Amino acid sequence: MSKILFISYVSNQHSGVGNRVYYLSRELAKKGHEVHVITKQGEYVSNEVNAYYVQIPKDIFKIPPVPLPQVSIFNLLAYKKFEKIKHKIKPDLIDVQHVHVSPLVHIIKKNNLVLTCHGTEMGRTIGLYGRIPVGLIQFTSTIEKYTFSKLNRIIAVSTRVKKELIDYYNLSKEKILLIPNGIDISEFKNKQESTLNLHSKFNADYILINVGGYSKIKGIYEVIKALKHIRDLNWIFIVIGKGPRKDLILVKKLLKQYNLDNRILLLGSLKKELVKNIVQEADVYLHPSLYESFGIAVLEAMALKKPIVAFRIDSLEELVNDAGILVNVSDISGLANAIRNLLEDSELRKNLARKAYERALKYDWINIANTYSEILNEV
Numbered sequence: 293m294s295k296i297l298f299i300s301y302v303s304n305q306h307s308g309v310g311n312r313v314y315y316l317s318r319e320l321a322k323k324g325h326e327v328h329v330i331t332k333q334g335e336y337v338s339n340e341v342n343a344y345y346v347q348i349p350k351d352i353f354k355i356p357p358v359p360l361p362q363v364s365i366f367n368l369l370a371y372k373k374f375e376k377i378k379h380k381i382k383p384d385l386i387d388v389q390h391v392h393v394s395p396l397v398h399i400i401k402k403n404n405l406v407l408t409c410h411g412t413e414m415g416r417t418i419g420l421y422g423r424i425p426v427g428l429i430q431f432t433s434t435i436e437k438y439t440f441s442k443l444n445r446i447i448a449v450s451t452r453v454k455k456e457l458i459d460y461y462n463l464s465k466e467k468i469l470l471i472p473n474g475i476d477i478s479e480f481k482n483k484q485e486s487t488l489n490l491h492s493k494f495n496a497d498y499i500l501i502n503v504g505g506y507s508k509i510k511g512i513y514e515v516i517k518a519l520k521h522i523r524d525l526n527w528i529f530i531v532i533g534k535g536p537r538k539d540l541i542l543v544k545k546l547l548k549q550y551n552l553d554n555r556i557l558l559l560g561s562l563k564k565e566l567v568k569n570i571v572q573e574a575d576v577y578l579h580p581s582l583y584e585s586f587g588i589a590v591l592e593a594m595a596l597k598k599p600i601v602a603f604r605i606d607s608l609e610e611l612v613n614d615a616g617i618l619v620n621v622s623d624i625s626g627l628a629n630a631i632r633n634l635l636e637d638s639e640l641r642k643n644l645a646r647k648a649y650e651r652a653l654k655y656d657w658i659n660i661a662n663t664y665s666e667i668l669n670e671v
Contacts, residue, residue, distance in 0.1 A: 294668050295326040295381060299374065299396060300389035301366050303331040303343075305564065308588050309389050309410055310335065312449070312473050317341045319661035328381050330370050332362075342381075344373050371399050385668060387447070397439050406469075408447040411585030412436055415456035416509070437461045445670070449473045450586045452607035469667055473586045474660035477653060479568075480595035486572040490528070497526040498635050501574035501598075503567060503589040504581060505533025506543045506558055511580030511603060513546060518580075518627035520550045525635055529556045529578070532567055574598050575641065576634050579608065580619075580627060587611045595652040599644035601630050611655075615647035 298317055302310035313329060314337060321327040321340035328342045337343045346369035348362050374396075386405040388396050397407055414433040440446060440461050447469045448454035454470055457463045490499050500519075504510040512531065519529060540558070547553045562570070571577065577593035579602040584590075587608050590600060600616025602608045609618060617634060619626040634641055 293324045293326065294384040294665075296320060296328070296668075297374075297381065297383035297386045298327070298329045298331075298389060299370050299386065300329065300331050301363055303329055303335040303337050308473065308586065311588060312408070312410075313389055314338065315474065315476055315657040316661060316664065319657045320664060323661055323665060325665070326381070328377070328383065330373050330377075332366055344377060346370055346373055367396055367399075371396060374400065397442055403444060405443070406445045406447055407439070407443055408449065408471075409440075409453050409457065410449050410473075411453055412456045412460060414460040415453070415585070416583055418460075433460070443467070445469055447471050450607045451610050452605070453585050455606065469670065471664050471667070472655065472660060473588055473591070474655045474657040475588075475591050475595050475652060477595060477656040480592070480652075483568070483572070483596070486569040488569055488573055490530075490570070490573045494528045495526075496528040498528075498575045499573050500527055500529040500576050500578050500631070501532070501571050501593070502529070502578045502580075503532045503571065503593070504579060505535040506531060507535030507539050509582050510535070511582050512539070512543055514582075514603075514622055514624060514627065515578055515580045516543070516546050516550065516552065516556065517624045518631065519552065519556070521625070521628040522632045522635075523552075523555075525632065527555065527635065530570060530574075531556065531558050532560070532562055532570065534560055568592070568596065571596050571598060576601055576631060578602070578631070581605065581608070582621060584608055591652060591655055594648035597645040597649045599634055599641045600648060601627070601634060603627075611651075612648075613651060615651045616644055 298313050300309060300313045303313040304310045305314050317327045317329055318338035318340055329337045330344045333345045333347045346366060348365050384404060386400065386402055388405065388407045390408065390410045397405065413436060440457065440463055446457060446467060448457060450472055451470065454468050457468055458465055506512045547556055571593055577598040577600050579590050579600060581603060584605060584607045590608060590611060593600065594615060600612050602612060602616060602618055603621045604618040605621060612618060617630040619630050
């Protein structure tokens with residue numbers, strides 16, 4: 293068995309990166325590996341994992357969406373912690389999570405160090421705007437490329453991310469290992485039915501749900517325009533999550549313009565268990581995102597046996613496959629027709645819900661940990 297050290301700014305279940313660190317480290321420990329995690333104070337890991345916390349001063353200013361000053365401080369403190377414990381734990385593998393902590397790659401300089409890439413700035417920007425980024429994003433992507441070039445191995449969380457690394461950063465495919473994100477299926481299996489009774493509370497025939505927020509990249513404008521075309525059906529659309537304030541202003545303006553203020557609810561961020569209960573009551577899960585490096589929210593909806601309607605982007609095409617209806621990006625009429633067809637066909641909904649759950653089972657963290665263990669010798 294191997295000694296594995298994860299270094300991550302986050303390690304809880306409330307973000308994509310943190311979700312991976314928490315569950316993957318736990319399952320690897322259960323398989324008999326000796327697992328350690330360096331993360332910031334306030335995060336947490338499972339009891340099977342050894343945690344080393346670093347304290348970041350609370351008065352360090354945050355710059356959304358990534359708290360860059362805090363991450364910079366974390367890099368320095370995490371390296372200091374690493375130097376203190378490395379001779380004691382002697383890790384066979386050091387897995388640095390995401391490019392935001394990439395300075396550690398240049399500082400540690402170990403042959404057994406890998407970086408798990410959860411997405412790239414270049415891919416995200418091109419996915420949103422359809423063109424090569426300029427200015428600050430261009431500068432950031434240059435730093436990313438330099439960081440990737442210093443590594444012998446990079447772990448990509450999806451085929452989409454692997455493709456970005458090859459296409460935009462000119463990396464050899466042999467350098468990239470594919471280990472997807474996952475889900476703890478036990479948290480969803482045999483889950484008690486929700487008692488929120490949203491259909492009755494909103495006097496709606498159908499409940500549509502999205503867990504992604506109202507930022508432009510999540511396709512909120514497109515889905516609002518599509519829903520305008522099926523106003524004859526009695527539905528309520530619930531959006532969970534946040535986004536930039538400028539996007540919120542535009543969304544509210546659009547809702548008022550289409551007279552959808554009372555049919556589309558923006559709930560903001562909610563606790564994880566409440567989100568599950570709300571998604572449980574969905575007739576259809578909508579995820580018209582313009583870019584996703586993986587799609588963890590979609591996977592969780594699939595684990596709750598929800599039929600999916602989404603845009604046909606690489607990551608969701610790989611994840612959803614035939615367990616939902618995929619529409620070409622920005623095809624408003626196609627999106628509207630897909631939602632209508634699914635709402636009006638209960639048998640289709642049941643069929644896709646079954647397929648969704650079957651696909652979600654493949655992404656259980658136990659299976660992902662098995663894959664991770666199998667390729668340890670390749671690093």
